Amino acid sequence: MKKWIDEHRELILLVFVLPLGKIMSIIAKIRYVLTSPKIAEHDNRVQRIQKQISQNSSSEKPMRTDRKGNETLETRSSDKSNSTIIKVKDLRRILSVDEEKGIVRIEPYVTIGELVAYLDKRGLELETAIEMKGATMGGLVLAIGMTTHSHVAGLMSDIVTCYDIVTANGELIHVTKDGAHADLFKVIPMSHGTLGIIVAMELRIKKAPKFVELVYRPFYNFEEFIAEHTRLLNKEEPVYYLEAQVFGKDKAVIIEGYPSEKKDLPINKINSWYKPFFFKHVESQLKMGKGSEYRELVPNAEFLMRHERSMCMTLGKILPTANAPWFRIPFGWLLPPFLPLLKMSRPREERERSMKEQVYQDIGFPQEKLKDVLTHLDEEFEIYPLLLYPCRVFDNGGLIRLPGNHGKKHEGKAESKLYFNLGIYGEPKAIRNGDKTYPTIAKVREVEQLICDMGGFLHTYVDIFSTEEEFEEMFDHSLWYEMREKYKVNNTFPTIYEKVKPEVNPFDLMDEAPV
Numbered sequence: 368m369k370k371w372i373d374e375h376r377e378l379i380l381l382v383f384v385l386p387l388g389k390i391m392s393i394i395a396k397i398r399y400v401l402t403s404p405k406i407a408e409h410d411n412r413v414q415r416i417q418k419q420i421s422q423n424s425s426s427e428k429p430m431r432t433d434r435k436g437n438e439t440l441e442t443r444s445s446d447k448s449n450s451t452i453i454k455v456k457d458l459r460r461i462l463s464v465d466e467e468k469g470i471v472r473i474e475p476y477v478t479i480g481e482l483v484a485y486l487d488k489r490g491l492e493l494e495t496a497i498e499m500k501g502a503t504m505g506g507l508v509l510a511i512g513m514t515t516h517s518h519v520a521g522l523m524s525d526i527v528t529c530y531d532i533v534t535a536n537g538e539l540i541h542v543t544k545d546g547a548h549a550d551l552f553k554v555i556p557m558s559h560g561t562l563g564i565i566v567a568m569e570l571r572i573k574k575a576p577k578f579v580e581l582v583y584r585p586f587y588n589f590e591e592f593i594a595e596h597t598r599l600l601n602k603e604e605p606v607y608y609l610e611a612q613v614f615g616k617d618k619a620v621i622i623e624g625y626p627s628e629k630k631d632l633p634i635n636k637i638n639s640w641y642k643p644f645f646f647k648h649v650e651s652q653l654k655m656g657k658g659s660e661y662r663e664l665v666p667n668a669e670f671l672m673r674h675e676r677s678m679c680m681t682l683g684k685i686l687p688t689a690n691a692p693w694f695r696i697p698f699g700w701l702l703p704p705f706l707p708l709l710k711m712s713r714p715r716e717e718r719e720r721s722m723k724e725q726v727y728q729d730i731g732f733p734q735e736k737l738k739d740v741l742t743h744l745d746e747e748f749e750i751y752p753l754l755l756y757p758c759r760v761f762d763n764g765g766l767i768r769l770p771g772n773h774g775k776k777h778e779g780k781a782e783s784k785l786y787f788n789l790g791i792y793g794e795p796k797a798i799r800n801g802d803k804t805y806p807t808i809a810k811v812r813e814v815e816q817l818i819c820d821m822g823g824f825l826h827t828y829v830d831i832f833s834t835e836e837e838f839e840e841m842f843d844h845s846l847w848y849e850m851r852e853k854y855k856v857n858n859t860f861p862t863i864y865e866k867v868k869p870e871v872n873p874f875d876l877m878d879e880a881p882v
Contacts, residue, residue, distance in 0.1 A: 380686055380704070381694070384712055388705030395705075404457045409474065412458060413531070413539060413566045420564070420859075421537030423451045429861045432456070432560065434476075436870075437710040440502055441828045442727055443869050444710060444718075450861075458505075458566060461485055470528060471572050475505025475565045480672060487668040492575035495520040498674040501706060508568065509559050511731070511767070511826050513788050515608040515624065518600060518757035521783075524556035525761055531567040535859035539566070551854070553777070554846045557766040559827070559866045562850055576626035578634070578664040579608065583652040584621050585659065592619045593738050599623065600734060600757050600785060608670075612649045613753040616745050620649050624670065632662055638669045640699035644677035644690050646752055678703050680754055681727075681792045685709075715871070722869065723807055723876050724798045726750055726791055727830055728814065731758065732823030733770065734785040743817065744789075747810055749796035756788040766842040766863075770822025773843045786823070808832055808873050815841075827867040835864045 404412065423430060428451045436444030458474035461482065465471075471493075473482065480500025486492050495516045497507055504523075506512075512523030520526055530542040530552070540563075542548040542555065555562065586592035592611075599606050599621070608624025637645050652661055665673070677683060677690075682703060688694050689702055721727070726748055732740055734757065744750070762769040762784075764777025769784050797805035812832045815825060819841045825831060831838065847863070850856075 377686055377688060380709075380712075381688060384708060385698075385701040385704055388708040389701050391708055392705040395707075402457075404460055406460050406462055409460065409462060409567070412474075413533070416453060416455060416458075416533050416564060416566060417537045417539060419453050420533055420535065423453075424536055424859055426451050427858070429858055429865075430564075431861065432564070434503075435707075437707040439506070439828075440499060440706070442830050443867075445866070446870055453564060455564060455566075462567065464489065464491070464572070466491065466572075469572050470569050472567060472569045473504055474567055476503050478503055479507060480675070483668055483671050486572060487575060490575055491572050492667065492671070494526040494571045494573060495523060496671045497523065498672055499679060500672055500675050504568070504570075505560075505565050508556060509565070510828065511557060511824070513731075513756060513758040515610045515756050517788075518609060518759050518785060519605055519607075521759050521761050522556065522767075526571045528569045528571060530555055530565050532563040532565055534563045534854050535856045536854075550846060551850050553763045554765040554850050557827075557842060557863070558847060559863050561860045561863050561866065562847070562854060562856060563860070575667050576628060577667060578627045578629065579667055579670040580625045580627035580629060580632065581663055581665055581670070582623040582625075583649065583655075583661045584623075585653045585655050585657070586619045586621065587617055587653075587657055589617050589741075592617075592621070593741075596621055596737070596755075597734070609757055611755040612646055613741065613755060614650055614653065614751050618653055618751075620652050622649065626667075627664060629664060632664045635663045635665055636669055637665055637673055638676060640676075640702065641696045642699075643695070644680070644683065645673040646677055646680045646683065646754075647690050650752065674754075676702050679790065679792075680752060684725075684793045719871055719876060722830060722871060722873060724803070724805075725794050726807065726811055728792075728811060729788065729790045729826035729829050730814065730818045730823060731760070731786050731788050731826070732818050732821045734787055736821050736823075737787055739821075740787075740789065740817075743814070744791060747795070747814075748791070748793075750791055750793040754790035758786045758788050759783050760786045764846060766844065766847060767824060768822075768843045773840075774845060777846075788826075806877070808877050830869050830873070831867050832869075832873045835862075835868075838864050838867075 428449060430453050431447045431450040432455045433452045434456055456476055459476040460474050461477055462472040462474065478500060479497050479502045482504060483496055495514050497512050497514050507523040508527050531539060532542055533539055540548055542552050544552050596611055599609060606623045607626060610622045611619055613619040637648060655661060682689055760767060760783060762772055762782045769782055795805060795807060815833050824841050
């Protein structure tokens, strides 16, 4: 039976998981609306959390939130059985919008999809936004959220102006860049809720355009692609949105985006259920030929959520049939899969197999290392397509430091550097060719070390195969340790590594005999 299930997993997903998931998602949405908490009761929710933390502050079990592992966008499903669970999932209201100040105030479990839709109706948008609807805002600012305007605005955490946090002793504090808790403000990004529980935050917003004008240009030469992407990234007046998708060593498409109110170009509603996935639409531009370009208008909110249906291109690997016209035209409305069901339908054996046979990584590295990284990934894995974003990384003295600054005391002046974010998802060529002995985990660890040596970092929603020591070499924990002591965290909250390491020990899998 197990062998039959493994061989027919795609059929099972198509026939059972997608339809059942759609039913479950509809029920979940109805329940979500019916149980929506009141904005006016925000203070009551905060006081409840303060009370919970105060009552359990002396517990030997570290505190974790009540969000289940199968509800997150992470590859792992965290085991919280030995934790004290704090109820926070009802912190999911947009509290206020101040257009004059350009600020939106929200609770942390508002999703990016909800917030983008809410602001879009008012002609507004965040300074930068991630393309996956289900990601919570708290998760995005507590980890490394970046997107195609990040080369200007920085990470998602860089547009936060303040946090309301309940500390390890149950105290509610207001944390701003220049306030009494300025050092804590620096180290909240990437801290994964290990310094306190966020109960509200404020983020910068701006006026939104009606459309984004997209310009697609194909490239058929590796060197030419690198040169042009580097030129665009370093322009005095930066391209507003910039993204590249790489489909082979000598096949790539650069996508420029500009806010627009035009009406004289084709309008493409890219998120319509019957349309090809966005990355397949981009790949089709390779047919144009050298020196060509194609322009179209995409509604602003649709552009911001352009990778949602394909689960940031990963659905093309999980369910290749999903993009076929015979499926998406009549059944595309079933997509994307209901993630909680998709993760629940994955047995432990499948999870272990995916770790041993698939690469699922998001990496950040200095822009000048693009050629080196792409060359290494092509030679070692030959996995395509790759998703490539530029990002400006600001060194504020927190967990993310620029090359050469790790361990040094921050002098107060923010430094910045252009980085690339690269997503790589799929089976290495050796595995695709039938070599089940290929040491995928060891090879991914090599990439992790390569990126660390460059002064780069990993995104933590993917599999982390680094040891705790290697992880702390990648992210500067100096100020984090100071804040753990200052705010008397002790063991009230887990460490960052405890929260991001896979639920399956990768080193045990490395020690197993090859199949």
